Amino acid sequence: MKINRLFLLCFALIMGVALQSCCDIKGDNYSMKNGMIVFDEPARAAGQESMLQFAADPIPVVRVGFVGLGMRGPGAVGRFTHIQGVEIKGLCDLEQKNVTKCQPYLTNAGMPKADEYVGPEAYKELCEREDIDLIYIATDWLHHVPIAVYAMEHGKHVAIEVPAATSIEECWQLVDTSERTRRHCMMLENCVYDFFELTCLNMAQQGLFGEIVHAEGAYIHNLSDFWGDYHENWRLDFNQKHRGDVYATHGFGPVCQALNIHRGNRLTHLVSMDSKSVVGLETAKQKMGATEFANGDHTVTLVQTENGQCIEIQHNVYTPRPYNRLYQLTGSKGFANKYPISGFTFLPGQIPSEILKGATVEAQKIDLSKVDPASIPEATLNPHSFVSAEVQNAILQAYKHPIHREIEETAKKVGGHGGMDFVMDYRLVYCLQNGLPLDQDVYDAAEWSCIGELSATSAKHNSMPVAVPDFTRGDWNKVQGLKFHMKK
Ligand SMILES: NC(=O)c1ccc[n+]([C@@H]2O[C@H](COP(=O)([O-])OP(=O)(O)OC[C@H]3O[C@@H](n4cnc5c(N)ncnc54)[C@H](O)[C@@H]3O)[C@@H](O)[C@H]2O)c1
Secondary structure (H helix, E strand, C coil): CHHHHHHHHHHHHHHHHHHHHHHHCECCCEEEECCEEEECCCCCCCCCCCCCCCCCCCCCCEEEEEECCCCCHHHHHHHHCCCCCEEEEEEEECCHHHHHCCHHHHHHCCCCCCEEEECCCHHHHHHHCCCCCEEEECCCHHHHHHHHHHHHHCCCEEEECCCCCCCHHHHHHHHHHHHHHCCCEEECCHHHHCHHHHHHHHHHHCCCCCCEEEEEEEEECCCCCCHHHCHHHHHHHHHHHCCCCCCCHHHHHHHHHHCCECCCECEEEEEEEECCCCHHHHHHHHHHCCCCCCCCCCEEEEEEECCCCEEEEEEECCCCCCCECCCEEEECCEEEECCCCCEEEECCCCCCHHHHHHHHHHHHCCCHHHCCHHHCCCCCCCCCCCCCHHHHHHHHHHCCCHHHHHHHHHHHHHCCHHHHHHHHHHHHHHHHHCCCCCCCCHHHHHHHHCHHHHHHHHHHCCCCCEECCCCCCCCCCCCCCCCCCCCC
16 A cells, blocks of 8 residues: 555656656747647648649749849849840849849840839839739848748749748748748759759659668858858847757758658658857857857757658858768668768669769770670679769769759859759749749748757757648648659
8 A cells, every 4th residue: 555655656756747847848839749849830721722733824924023132132133134034123122232233234134124122111112013923032031031921912923042931930921821822932942953962863763872761961161251241240140149050951952852851751850959159159259249149050950751761950150161061862772972072872783784884984995886895894883982983973974853954054154053043043934934833832941941940949958859840731741752843
């Protein structure tokens, strides 16, 4: 009897402590459920419909207005002058000088000057115009969502620089507005169009890596030379106030595509850990007189997927280190790595012998007219090392993505991070012109952007697991596999 009572007492104490620690973890928009932090998920309102595979009517001539013409925006204006079937109707910024400096891109390309909009609310007038199809937003992060929502509510498709949104609430705003207004909302994640990444996506879709079990991505970029250049210090100011991986999408987007996120797979939960702030704090002391800095110098986040893969993403924009987006795919039969050295590893049999023989011919400068091709040895594949440079080149050529086959040459001429920015803009306009679903939809924008607040929340609670909201509201398994649509 005594033992039973003691047992009950201990049990009650343990439950009390457990309940107490569960109840300790409660935010304005999240609470603890089944050992995980779960953000509130608003139900889909009446009148909203899923935007999966959404295609608008074809727009033969895409009429565009640009908002945000600081360091990033003008390049986009310039790139659009190289795309057929585009009219640039309006240019908008807080500063007249930023608008003025973009007009020569148009006049040099033989296009008429665009109308000018200057001031904090001037974007509204631009969005209210009847003769514009697309609003292209390259402002600081905090203005992305208010401008995008206003534009969609005025019937415009929107393209938003990265990250599209800065909080879970903003992610839902984009999803709900896009679903309600039936307007495209694409985040301008350019790294998915980089040459190595898109080739690897093509290879992954053809099963060359076997089953992918782990992927890595990062944004490691020392911004010490740039902090002073952001308009009114918005970026350092944001990082000073926000913990977590606030700029995840360059590393995260390409690996999410390779893992078919919300196309038969989904992100389930994450855990995050950050270092203390040393360089960030020192920088903010000097530039802002700050005494605290929320964003850790180095943040590491691990995300689990429904199909059993792990994704690791890192963020560090402070310490001295070479630029690195990692981009790594670990599969049951092969491996790809982009930074700091690019390379592939494959099990024997994973790469067709014609490609391997081709590489051998190239490397040994063999004259095929004088040699029996059957006598040429195949370059070897093994599970321990990277393939040779010749084999790597042969693989990159053989598996070049159809989009790159179509547009690579022009993209490299026009430029923008080596051409990937042009591929992105070209694809956006191509899909609009042909009435096709866009390569990146509003759910990608939300899933890739939500890492900011989710990782901050995990780090704040000693790396507690945090559920990743299902922005498709249960539709993540309805489309099987990512597809970039082409006209018939
Ligand atoms: N994808 C990439 O590779 C890449 C590279 C650099 C920057 N970016 C993104 O581009 C965006 C802009 O970055 P940036 O480096 O050009 O910053 P920036 O400070 O140089 O430019 C931001 C511009 O937005 C304008 N702006 C702010 N509020 C506005 C409003 N209400 N109406 C009109 N204009 C407004 C400012 O006047 C400023 O000119 C950010 O989202 C950033 O993350 C992306």
